[in-house]
Amino acid sequence: MIALDLDGVVANLTPVVMRRLVERLGLEPADVRYWDPEHYDDVLAEFPERVRTPEAERILSEIYGDPETYREAHPMPHALEAAQWLARRKLLTAYITRRKPHTRDVTLEWLRERGFPMRPVHHVERPETKAEVAARLGVSILVEDSPREAREFAEAGLTPILIEHRYNRSLTEPWVLRAGSWEALRGLLERLPLDYRERRDPLGYGNKRGQHGRNA
Ligand SMILES: [Mg+2]
Incomplete structure (x- = not known):
């Protein structure tokens, strides 16, 4: 998730x-x-x-x-379509942010008014890490932009995906999955067997056991 x-x-x-x-x-x-x-x-x-x-x-x-x-913030380009795409596939669990808890109302209003899927928003304050929150939620992938957050998430054995910005290009560790934009990331996700409707047969091979039965 x-x-x-x-x-x-x-x-x-x-x-x-x-x-x-x-x-x-x-x-x-x-x-x-x-x-x-x-x-x-x-x-x-x-x-x-x-x-x-x-x-x-x-x-x-x-x-x-x-x-x-x-x-006043504008959505990141193509973030809305991507979030809706993830939500339709039941892959979007939550938003995890370092915004202070007193911004909760405006944050929820902003998400709602802009058409983003409504999911729980977790306002995480240090020393708690985003990975600790993710682990509680059963989240294993975090789309992130901060080099520090991405590093901490990876150190906890989870998978950060960095949306590329000038300020995170210096993060070159091999565990960093990066996407040049939301458009690129969605293109990648569409090609992975993430769709909950396809999970029982992620590679599309059909029912192998049945085939064995027939051949035996
Ligand atoms: Mg950020």
Whole structure:
């Protein structure tokens, strides 16, 4: 069974955070470099040094803390169709996110309004890992964008699939399954014997035991 991370996988949150921060700091969009792979956990590192102040940090955490930030995110391209495809095949178990629990209402509304399949949303707070939550849910595959989350998930013996972003290309370990986009990932999933209706005969060989019976 499969779970989906939200930000960077289902919802394209970073452009909203960047735009709000640029507005609050009175900067020009051109002042911001976009996503150095080294800066995954440090949005401010994308900004000119002169504005990387404790005040900017405070504003940034205010932006992340504001539920309205999440409402403004657009879905990631083709994520909606892919999530619906997974749900129709009874493969989608849950959403597992690092969003803070107080964003629960806006998160559920956003999923509903955008037409995403309604599944439980698990807000995971450190030190708990996403793998621990997944294990409880019987989830073995997590579609993720964070290098750190993907690594932790794999270390627990589970399978992360990374939707590729600039900031996760540096993760080159051989256990990393990656997909250039949701479109590519769905193309792959469609070719795997994951459909619950086909599980009894995943490779389409028919009923072997019956054939043996006939031949004997
Ligand atoms: Mg994410």
